[in-house]
Amino acid sequence: MNRWIELLLTYMLPWPIGVLVGASALSLVIGLIGLWSLRRVRQLLAVVTVIQERLNTLSNSVALLTDTTESCFRAVSMQMQFMQSTGGRAATRHSPQAAEPPVETTSARKARQRRVVGAARRGDALAAIAAREDLAETEVALRLHVGREQQTVEPKRYGSLLS
Numbered sequence: 001m002n003r004w005i006e007l008l009l010t011y012m013l014p015w016p017i018g019v020l021v022g023a024s025a026l027s028l029v030i031g032l033i034g035l036w037s038l039r040r041v042r043q044l045l046a047v048v049t050v051i052q053e054r055l056n057t058l059s060n061s062v063a064l065l066t067d068t069t070e071s072c073f074r075a076v077s078m079q080m081q082f083m084q085s086t087g088g089r090a091a092t093r094h095s096p097q098a099a100e101p102p103v104e105t106t107s108a109r110k111a112r113q114r115r116v117v118g119a120a121r122r123g124d125a126l127a128a129i130a131a132r133e134d135l136a137e138t139e140v141a142l143r144l145h146v147g148r149e150q151q152t153v154e155p156k157r158y159g160s161l162l163s
Contacts, residue, residue: 064138071136116140117147 104112112133119129130137 067138068136071138113143113147116143120144 116129116133116135119132120126126137126140129135130140133140135143
């Protein structure tokens, strides 16, 4: 029996090497599973940033809608207070032509745009500009945004090419 064990240990792989090979294979499998998990988590985190950008856009849109709605309700309540203070006499005196709002011309719109942009450059607050121009704060913000986009689209011309 001793002879068999001696032959087995000399000609076959010794058992400690087999244990080491098995442990190495198991470690390799665990490492591959860890790498796959890490790759999957990175993919999910990329999706999270896209969702966060969409939520930011949605929250900005909701804020704009809220500001516009508040301005509308404020204007309606002021109009109702005005009509209550006049006692309904204003409704009987107005002609059908006076009920239409005045049409703003292109030059008046451009002048208002220049005033809004100029006030913003001077550092006036949006609320102050809106009160001075009789506009909603969101409309002032929109006019400033449009003004910035127009400046980037139209290149400035200098010197003799100025027309």
